Amino acid sequence: MTVAILALQGSFAEHAAMLDKLCVEHFEIRQKKDLDRHFDRLILPGGESTVMGKLLLDSGMMEPIRQKILDGMPVFGTCAGLILLAEQVEDGECHLGTMQIRAKRNAYGRQLGSFYTEEEFQGIGTVPMTFIRAPYIDEVWGDAKVLAEVDGKIVAARQGKQLVTAFHPELTDSLQIHQYFLDM
């Protein structure tokens, strides 16, 4: 199996390190021509969604990636990646918009609101969760299902082969959520 990691900006190297630990092949996507390589899964990392959204448009990758996801390519978005996948973004732009969730950006405020916790993740158990200027999910509908909540706010969801977390599994030692994604 080969996983492609969107490497326009943000925590792509951290995701690559997780995949190394799981002995899974991976490569970076920076330009449209990188999409020609074969891959079975796609990761959208943490970072700034405004930056990635702009670079996806400028590079002409927005539409081809959206099409791949709609065609069933399994995709995993963390933090900014969640925002890229959300069909609705409160006070913000919709980017790929393939997932039936509404994201609230910077929902915990500025950096002083960033936090670490451990909570239940459906089908896995308790996992470590690092939230950095994180969003949460206001609402899910249609086929999207909630996988984890923290203090009553939705922080992880899945819709078919699309998985999103508001926190950053790539910043912790736990490989469980990456493994969950690979098993999807």
Next chain:
Amino acid sequence: MGNERYELNKNLAQMLKGGVIMDVTTPEQAKIAEAAGACAVMALERIPADIRAAGGVSRMSDPKMIKGIQEAVSIPVMAKCRIGHFVEAQILEAIEIDYIDESEVLSPADDVYHIDKKQFKVPFVCGARDLGEALRRISEGASMIRTKGEPGTGDVVQAVRHMRAMNSEIRRVQSLREDELNEAAKKLQVPVDLLAYVHEHGKLPVVNFAAGGVATPADAALMMQLGAEGVFVGSGIFKSGDPAKRAAAIVQAVTNYQDAKLIAELSTDLGEAMVGINEQEIELLMAERGK
């Protein structure tokens, strides 16, 4: 500051990697920067080139001005305080800034001590010219490092020198025997545990950006190829002919720093770059502040 908070602060810097942090002086400039793809903005009253031109003592910006920029954009907002001026840092923390730059661009408030950054919950980025400075700042609590470069000049030579110095020292430390680390730490005037981290991992324990004198997409890509994990652009954008276009080009050059063909396109028709001052022409070397 607890260990958990320090980890979260290092984590925010990780999220900025591969991005461009731009100096802005007004909410309008902040919006231009955000639209061009900045991953964060640095709010300050005067960009370094103007600080240089104006002379005199330069201080932390008016909190009102910083708040205006915080309201204008959704990306992280950073601001500078003077070296050693922990009250300016307390003020910036009180207005919930995302990152404090304890910066040599402003006039130092203390010529001996840097801020004890471990007393703060908000993260700090500090400038460094070499490995010793970088590790000293980290031991004081900095969760991100940048080269000092020579701000406000549009001359990249010092940022290059600092990045090369840091990376060649890192390679040298990596090649040491473990029983040589104590002596090396003594010589570099740094804590041995931080040096041991460098020895083992071949990198700083925090994210390392380039800063100071970056004016073109090619400058930005040069710093990335030399090992920077992202780039600060200060005067280079809003002192140029077409800030929005230049900002967007620098953002793309940082993501695609190894694609010369694309950088050639990005460098085409950018309008006038900032005029720039050569290293030999400046009287005030800001990089000499705070070692």
